[in-house]
Amino acid sequence: MQMRGDTGPAGRPLIIPVFIPHMGCPHQCIFCNQRAITGKAAQTPSPQQIQEEVNRFLRYGKNKPSTTQISFFGGSFLGLEKGTILSLLEAAMPFVRRKDVDSIRFSTRPDTISQESLSLLDRFPVSTVELGVQSMNDRVLDAAGRGHRAADTVVAAGMLKEHDYQVGLQMMVGLPGDDDDGAMETARRIAALRPNFVRIYPTLVLKGSLLAGRLNDGSYHPMALESCVTLVKRLYLYFKLHDIPVVRMGLQASDGLTRAGDFIAGPYHPAFGHLVHGEIVFDAISSALGRMEKRPDPLTISAHPGMVSRVQGLNKQNICRLKSAFDIKKIALLQDEYLAKDLLVVAEQQVVLP
Ligand code: SF4
Missing domain, CATH: 3.20.20.70 (Aldolase class I)
Structure with missing residues (x-):
């Protein structure tokens, strides 16, 4: 209508x-x-x-x-x-x-x-x-x-x-x-x-x-x-x-x-929505890593340039949390403008964001 x-x-x-x-x-x-x-x-x-x-x-x-x-x-x-x-x-x-x-x-x-x-x-x-x-x-x-x-x-x-x-x-x-x-x-x-x-x-x-x-x-x-x-x-x-x-x-x-x-x-934060989206991305990457039998280190994550800040999270918190939760020393974040915005590639695995 x-x-x-x-x-x-x-x-x-x-x-x-x-x-x-x-x-x-x-x-x-x-x-x-x-x-x-x-x-x-x-x-x-x-x-x-x-x-x-x-x-x-x-x-x-x-x-x-x-x-x-x-x-x-x-x-x-x-x-x-x-x-x-x-x-x-x-x-x-x-x-x-x-x-x-x-x-x-x-x-x-x-x-x-x-x-x-x-x-x-x-x-x-x-x-x-x-x-x-x-x-x-x-x-x-x-x-x-x-x-x-x-x-x-x-x-x-x-x-x-x-x-x-x-x-x-x-x-x-x-x-x-x-x-x-x-x-x-x-x-x-x-x-x-x-x-x-x-x-x-x-x-x-x-x-x-x-x-x-x-x-x-x-x-x-x-x-x-x-x-x-x-x-x-x-x-x-x-x-x-x-x-x-x-x-x-x-x-x-x-x-x-x-x-x-x-x-x-x-719970005021000037970038509240960004925090929420950062959490969603963190959850998606975490569950992908959780499913991997062997996690590469350094770990490579590719994302559309428009999604990089969400992958990083505020003050790059997501990167720090992922390193600590999965005992990874280095995470390389690559920008790929050909990727859809709701798609990440985590250690060669495609991760579709909800
Ligand atoms: S303006 Fe809206 S939120 Fe404020 S008192 Fe009136 S109804 Fe409530």
């Missing part, structure tokens, strides 16, 4: 972010401090601000991206006042009319999706809607102060699909009362909704959030980075198995998060 705004097989789209921090949201989720995440104080961007911001991004692009979208995020878009929703969409329209931008996307809470709220979008080229699902366990949602149920996500995702929107679902790991099994169950229930893509975010403790108080009184313990990477790796592989792209793992390194000292604790 042709989806709204779907331009067919395409590369990476350019997504122009327009922050609507904490706007439209009457809630206070335990982990949330939208000002910290977006680095901006809460206010409605004016049409002029939107214009300047979008133009700034459009000037960046040297190569024309496959698709360009204006993205309203950082709050709950359909939870805004009707007049504000319409004025934000109107502010984006001139770019679409001029064909500088293909379509509009936004993120919103599952319980803001209704026939009535979707009818506001009818005359606008909105193609993609992301839902902050966070968990599919009502107990975890309650503990996080989300104020919606898993059933709201099921209804919202179904309604969005009926209207042919591309649907993105965001989940979190490490929420109070959740664990690895709970996260896998959330992934199973998310996959059953057949989203077009998912995002996976570790729970971080931010200054000014309710979770910061829980950290201080000792009633919340954030995940360790290592176990979080392992869990997100399992989730990534699960979604991959079900043909659901994971478009982001971990928060983006934002000035607001690091510069203002808003981050207090939790």
Whole structure:
């Protein structure tokens, strides 16, 4: 089925972010401090601000991206006042009319999706809607102060699909009362909704959030980075198995998060996704080496140039770990541009990456 705004097989789209921090949201989720995440104080961007911001991004692009979208995020878009929703969409329209931008996307809470709220979008080229699902366990949602149920996500995702929107679902790991099994169950229930893509975010403790108080009184313990990477790796592989792209793992390194000292604790890493992919490659090479009766030393690993950093892992940790785990003195990493990106050659054995 042709989806709204779907331009067919395409590369990476350019997504122009327009922050609507904490706007439209009457809630206070335990982990949330939208000002910290977006680095901006809460206010409605004016049409002029939107214009300047979008133009700034459009000037960046040297190569024309496959698709360009204006993205309203950082709050709950359909939870805004009707007049504000319409004025934000109107502010984006001139770019679409001029064909500088293909379509509009936004993120919103599952319980803001209704026939009535979707009818506001009818005359606008909105193609993609992301839902902050966070968990599919009502107990975890309650503990996080989300104020919606898993059933709201099921209804919202179904309604969005009926209207042919591309649907993105965001989940979190490490929420109070959740664990690895709970996260896998959330992934199973998310996959059953057949989203077009998912995002996976570790729970971080931010200054000014309710979770910061829980950290201080000792009633919340954030995940360790290592176990979080392992869990997100399992989730990534699960979604991959079900043909659901994971478009982001971990928060983006934002000035607001690091510069203002808003981050207090939790499994934050500026290259979180890279850590996950590095682990996947490490596992694949390890199991190939484990199957070998005799392991050559020096060991040669060939990879596509675009995969070398994943093979090495952050700070070449993978190489060190492989040497130590398999008692290998030397590992030579060769670049081979003719290899597919999901293929490695480890001591002349082909290893297909999951
Ligand atoms: S619904 Fe979104 S914006 Fe509102 S408090 Fe929760 S995470 Fe923050």
